[in-house]
Amino acid sequence: MTILLLANGIKRFVERQMSKTPRSPLEIVALTSLALLVAAIAKYPNRAIFTRARPDLKEISVDGHPLFGNLLQALTSKENPLVGIQKAFQEMGDIYTITVPSQGRLFMVNHPMYIEHILKTNFNNYIKGAVFGDLLRDILGSGIFVSDQDAWRFHRKTAANIFTTKMYRQLTEGAFTDSTRDICSIFDRAESLGQPVDLQKLFLKMTMDVFGKLTFGIEFNALLTEGNTEFEDALDYLSANVDWRMINPLWPITDRLTPGKVGKVKKATGVLDKYAFSAVNKRREEAPVEREKRLRDLLDHFINHVREDGSVLSDLELRDVFVNFVIAGRDTTALTLTWQFYSLMANPRILKNVLKELDFVLQGSEIYT
Template sequence: MAIATAILVGLLGLLIYLLVKYPDRSIGTKPRTDLNGPKGLPLIGNLLDIHKNEKGLIMFVYETLMEYGPNATYTLPGMGRIITINNPECLEHVMKTNFEGYIRGKMFYKLLHDVLGDGIFNTFGNNWRMQRKLSSHLFNTKNFREIIYDVFEEETKKMLNILDNFAKSGKSLDLQDLFFRFTLDAFGKITFGMDFKCLTNPDNPVQFAKSFDFTQRVLGNRLENPFWSITELFTKEGRKMREECKYLSEFGNQIIENRRNDLEALKNPKDVVNLFMNARKDNGEKLTDRELRDIVLNFIIAGRDTTAQALSWMMYNLMANPSIEEKLVKEVNSLLSEENPISSYEIVKQFQYTQATLYEALRLHPVVPDNFRVCLKDDVLPNGIPIYAGELVNWCSWAIGRDERVWGKDAKIFNPERFLNSEDGLKPNQYKFSSFNCGPRICLGQNFATMEAVMLTTAVLRQYKFEMTPGQKCPPDYACSITLPMKNPLLVKVHHRCVAEVQTADNQTLM
C-alpha cells in the first residue's frame, strides 16, 4: 500500500512538473517567445485547435498565418514545434539553398511507409537521387512525341465517347471520378504498359482506385492524430487500412511479376518498370521486388491523383466563372476544328489561356497542399528567424495561394490572367507557385501533367458544356488526404455545345 501511494504521489508530482514546464505547448518542445502563434494547451499544444477546425490542419495553418503573420509557430504532440514559412524567400532557402539541411524525417517516413514505402516521395539521399535520375528518362522529348501523346489522344477519344453518351441520356455523372479513370488508364499504359480498363467500363468500380483512395485518406488522418500507430491497432479504420495496404502491395507485386514473365514487354527500353528492373544501386545490386513495388505505387499516385484532381478543380472553377470559360472556349475554337478536334503535339503550347487557367486552379487548389521538413542542424532563415535542429518547417501551398501578401489583393479570386500578365508569365517563380513542388524536388512530370490536362480540357470543352447538378456545395469541400481531392462527387450534366459555339473563329482573340 505504501509503495502504491508513493508511486501515485510520484506520478502526480511528475504531472505537475510537466504542466508547469509545458503550460501552453506540447511536451518536449522549447519555448519560442520570438515567434507569434496560437497558444496551445499544456502537453498537447494545438492538437485540439486542429480537431475543432471543421476543415482540419490545412485550414488551421491558413487561419494561423492570416492572424499571426507570414511566419508563425504551433506545437503538436509527436511532431514537436512547427514553424510555418509562408513566403517565397524562406521556402527557397529550405528547398534549395540549404536543401541538404532539411529532410522529411523518421516520423513522416513511418507515417507514409506502409503505402509509399521507399518510393521517390518518401525517401531522401542516394535512393531518392537514383530514382529521380531514372524517372527523368520517361519525360524526355522523344518519349513525348513517340509514346505519351499517342496515349493521351487515344484516351481522350474514349472520354469524348463517354461524354457523348451522357449528353444524349441526360444523366448526371461524377466528373471527378471520370478524370481519375482517365489519368489511371493513361498513366498505366505509358508507364507500365498495362490497361486498367477504367474508361472501358466506366460504370464499374475500380478496386485498385478504391483501395488507393482509402489509404490516402487514412494517411491524411494520421497527420492530425499523433497516436495513430496505437489507435489503428484497435479501430475498424485501422483494420481496413491493413487490408487495403496488403491488397495494394499484392497489386504492385503482380505488376512486377507479370513484367518478368512477359519477354516481349521486357524488350521495351522506354518502359519505366524496365528501367528500374535493369538499374543497379551504388553497391552494384539490382533493386529488390519490394523496392520495385514501392516505385510502382509512387508513380501511380503521381500520375493518377495529381492531374485528375487539378482537372476537377479547374472544371469546377470554369463552371463557377462563365466569362472565363467563354474566353477559354474562344481560344479552343481558334486552334481546334471539326477536322482536328484534339490538339496535336505541336500546338499544345499555343493554348496559353488554357494553361493559365490550369495553373490558376492549381494555385488555389494545389494537389499537395501541406508539406513538412525536419531541420537537421541549427539554421537561420533569410528573414532572420532561427530554426533549431529537430524543429519542423511547414509550408502550406493552399494557404500561400490565398495570401494577399504573396499574390496581391485579388489572391482569393480565380483569375487566369495573373499568369499571362505577370513578368513570370507561364513560368512562374516555383517558390511562389509551389504547386509542382520546388527546388531539386520539383515535379519531373510538370510538362507531362500540363500536356495531359490541356489536351483533354480543350478537346472536351470544344464539344461539351458542363452544368453542376443542383444541391451541391459551392465551392466543394476538399477531403482529408495527403493530396487534395474533392470530398464529394462533382456531379454534372453534360450538354453538346451549339453549332455557333464550336465553329472555328479564324480571327477570334482573347479579351
C-alpha cells in the same frame, strides 16, 4: 529554475504530509504523479510536452493546450483540415508554428518564396526524417515520397529519364487522347440524362488509366468501370488513412484500438502489392521481341538499373517504386486538372477565350472530330 522550485515545493509538501500520517504505497505514487503532472503543466503551459520553448517565435506561434499543444485543434478539424489551416494563415500570416506530441514543432508555410527556399534553393537542408517515414513506410516503403538525400536523388534521376519530348508526344497522341474520348462519352451520356458529373473523380480515373499504361504497362480501365475499381478503393482508403496519421500522432495506438482498422490497412496495402508484383513479374517474363516493339517506360528504367556493386532492385524495391509513382502520377495531375477546370468555370470570360482558341487551333484535326 521556476519548475525546479515548484517541484521541490511539492516534494516538501508531500514529505510533510507523509511525516504526519503514514501513507500507503498507492497514496505515495498518486501524490508523486500529481506533483509531476503539475510540474509538467507549469513547464509546458501552451505547447506539447518535450518541445522547447521558443520565445523568438512568439509572434507566429499558435497557442495550444498544456502538454498536448495543438493536437486537440488538429483533431477537431479532421473532417476538413485545409479549412483550419487556411483560417490559421489568415490569422497568423504566411508562416506559423504549432506543436504536437511526438512530432515536435511544425512550421506551416504559405508563401512562394518560402516554398522555393525549402524545395529548391536550400533543398538539401530539409529532409523528411524519421517522423515522416514512420507515418508512411508501411504503405509507401522506401519510395521517393519517403526517401531522403542519395536515395531520393536516385529515384528522381531515374524517373527523369521518361520526361522526354517523345514521351510527352506519346502521352498526348495516345493514352491521353483515348482517355479524353472516354471522358467525353461520359459527359455526353450525363448530359442526355440531365445528370451532374464529378470532375475530380473522373480525372482521378483518367490519370490512373494513363499513367498506369505508360509507366508500368497496366490496364486499369478505371474510366470504363462503373464505380471504383479494387485498386482505386484501396488507394483512396490508404490516402485518407495517411491524412489522418498526419494530424494524429497517436495513430499507432488509436489504429489498434479501432476495431478492424489494422486489418483494413493491411488488406488495402495487399491490393497495391498484388498489382505491383504482377506488373514486375510480367515485365521480367517479357520476351525480348515484345520489349523491342514499345518505348521504354518507367518500370523499364528501374528494373534495368544496375548499382555500382552490380546488384539490381529487388521485387520489393520495385513494388515501392510502383506505389509511389502511381500516386504521384495519378493524384497530382488529376487535382491540377480539377482546379484548372474549376478556375475556368469560375471565370466565364477566360473560359470563352480558351474555347475560341481551341476552335481555331484544333479545327480540322483528327482529335477535334
